[in-house]
Amino acid sequence: MKAVLPESTCSHVLLWVRDLHQAVASFRGAGFEVTYATAQARAQHAHIWFSQGPIIELLTTPRHAWLFKWPIDCLAGPGAGRRMLGWAAQGDGFCDLALLCEDQALDARLAALNAGGVSMGRTVRWKRTCEDGSHTRFRFVYTRQPCLPFLVTPYQPSQHPEALVHPNGATRLATIHLGVHPDDKAAVDLLVGTDSVLVTHPASRTGVTSVTVAGLAHPLNLHGAILTNHPMIQGDSHA
Structure with a gap:
């Protein structure tokens, strides 16, 4: 494959849960601030935000999701x-990874990935009505191979809070550990580039294995998601 200059960083880690409201309660009970992505009653997504960098997105899928394939x-x-059906196949746990690409760079990035042998799907424009009634817009593009990370543009307007330290001390996602099957290594290298937050390692299947959280007081395993703790260092509260 032809080398592609890295143009994407991590946007968010997706965590599939069978019961979204129960998962939100669990993460709040563990000291995270969690925000529903839409009106709570019918929400299928919720976010654990940080002031900068990648976030965690909790999501669920309808019981009869196969009808939407x-x-x-x-x-x-x-x-x-x-890809959508695969989110639920392993049960609760990390199920996907979104890579951030600036909106103005997306078309060139897609062309370079396709030229490098990573087949991409259609660009989808999405608008979401948030829980507080405001709106956010973004574009996303799935890789045709469902196990590979996909691309998303920044939310407009930005949803990152200016300053946030969670009650449990968490300030940011320090490291995202991504297992990579040998057959997927070349494609993952093109997609991920040299993002320092993402650490890859050989695995029997491609997917997120764990996340290290800066400032987190104790390691956690919530809804199949392994969150390891990372000691607070000077500057973490602003990272």
Whole structure:
């Protein structure tokens, strides 16, 4: 594959949960501030925000998600439906990884990835009505191979709070550990580039294995998500 200059950093780690409201309660009980992505009653996504850098997105899928497989393929391209179904296949736990690409760089990034042998799906424009009634817009593009990370543009307007230290001390995601199957290594290298937050290691399947959280007082395993603690160092509160 032809080398591609890294243009994307980590946007968010996706964590699939069977019961979103129960998961939100669990993470809040563990000292995280959690915000529903839409009105709470019908929400299927919630976010654990940090003032900078990647975040954790909790998500669930409808009980009869298989009915949406073909419509999602039509919307986002081949492989998108299998990706959605795959989120729930392993049960609660990390299920996907989104890489951030600036909106103005997205088209060039997609062309370079396709030229390098990483097949990409259709670009989807998305608008979300937040829990407080405000709106946010972004674009995303799935890789056609469902196990590979996908691309997303920054939320407009930005949703990052100016300053946030969670009650449990967490300030940012320091490291995202990504297992990579040997067959996927070349594609992952092109997608990830040299993002210092992402650490890859050989694995039997490609996917996020654990996340190290700066400032977190104690390691946690919540809904299948392994969160290891990272000692607070000078500057973490502003990182």
